[in-house]
Amino acid sequence: MSIEAGREKHPAAVPGTDVAAAAQGARPSASDPGEASLRATDLTLGFGQRAILTGVNVEIRRGSVTALIGPTGSGKTTLLRTFNRMNDKVAGYRHSGDVLLDGQSIWHPGVELMALRRKVGMLFQRPNPFPMSIMDNVVAGVKAHRMAGRGELKSIARDRLSEVGLWDAVSERLKDSPFRLSGGQQQLLCLARALAVGPEVLLLDEPTSSLDPIATESIEALIRTLVPALTVVIVTHNLAQARRVADRTIFLNNGRLVEHGETGQMFEDPAEEETARYVSGRFG
Ligand SMILES: Nc1ncnc2c1ncn2[C@@H]1O[C@H](COP(=O)(O)OP(=O)(O)O)[C@@H](O)[C@H]1O
Ligand SMILES: [Mg+2]
Numbered sequence: 418m419s420i421e422a423g424r425e426k427h428p429a430a431v432p433g434t435d436v437a438a439a440a441q442g443a444r445p446s447a448s449d450p451g452e453a454s455l456r457a458t459d460l461t462l463g464f465g466q467r468a469i470l471t472g473v474n475v476e477i478r479r480g481s482v483t484a485l486i487g488p489t490g491s492g493k494t495t496l497l498r499t500f501n502r503m504n505d506k507v508a509g510y511r512h513s514g515d516v517l518l519d520g521q522s523i524w525h526p527g528v529e530l531m532a533l534r535r536k537v538g539m540l541f542q543r544p545n546p547f548p549m550s551i552m553d554n555v556v557a558g559v560k561a562h563r564m565a566g567r568g569e570l571k572s573i574a575r576d577r578l579s580e581v582g583l584w585d586a587v588s589e590r591l592k593d594s595p596f597r598l599s600g601g602q603q604q605l606l607c608l609a610r611a612l613a614v615g616p617e618v619l620l621l622d623e624p625t626s627s628l629d630p631i632a633t634e635s636i637e638a639l640i641r642t643l644v645p646a647l648t649v650v651i652v653t654h655n656l657a658q659a660r661r662v663a664d665r666t667i668f669l670n671n672g673r674l675v676e677h678g679e680t681g682q683m684f685e686d687p688a689e690e691e692t693a694r695y696v697s698g699r700f701g
Pocket of ligand 1: 464469489491492494495496507508509547
């Protein structure tokens with residue numbers, strides 16, 4: 418099946434950016450924005466004896482950007498990595514409760530890990546291009562999932578690199594190693610690779626923490642172009658970034674989900690005193 422099947426033009430591009438031009442590329446359509454894409458029910462996560470998060474109940478809304486905030490060690494990364502089962506093989510990791518993707522448990526025996534990771538893509542704190550050419554990086558997942566024939570790979574690479582605003586910078590060096598690209602460009606390449614397999618959900622773990630302000634700004638603009646076609650969950654320790662990019666925000670602290678709500682409300686009029694103390698910079 419062609420990966421272009423079932424895609425439609427993206428409705429919401431940010432005007433005046435490279436990214437905007439890029440975002441004219443096709444994305445899968447989001448059905449019913451606003452309903453739950455991911456849902457954690459009574460989710461408890463730990464390593465060995467130690468509980469990291471207890472009793473998390475939360476819905477991640479489809480077609481929106483949700484920020485995960487909280488002090489260092491509050492379990493943001495652990496929760497994020499749970500959403501596509503990246504922790505399953507980590508020594509000592511344990512969970513109880515459930516995570517549903519589109520209503521089905523991600524641990525259901527019928528769920529293939531490869532298929533789950535195709536639906537729920539991930540970007541890490543440090544860009545992790547594969548040791549292969551720029552072109553091969555973009556289409557690595559497409560090939561692994563046998564989503565396209567050889568003849569289509571070049572145009573897929575061009576479309577996805579354009580979508581992330583990287584095409585002009587790399588079009589003459591597609592056969593080169595990605596490791597000579599800047600950190601920001603490497604992260605965009607990883608994003609292009611993640612987008613190439615047509616995910617429903619994108620998990621971003623502090624994706625700009627190793628980048629300069631300009632690269633950070635372009636990634637933030639790009640994130641806004643991904644919704645509502647995709648659902649985005651972004652871990653950030655940068656509260657200003659959460660305010661800029663996230664529709665909704667989840668605050669984790671002391672082993673619990675303290676509060677979840679619309680981003681403006683969470684920062685300006687939080688329900689919990691603990692949230693107020695954190696978002697005003699009094700701890701963390
Ligand atoms: N693989 C692991 N083994 C044991 N403990 C871990 C592991 N990964 C994370 N932790 C612990 O879990 C807690 C939460 O970590 P993490 O989810 O990375 O927090 P955050 O991303 O909010 O900074 C920390 O105390 C950390 O030391
Ligand atoms: Mg982390």
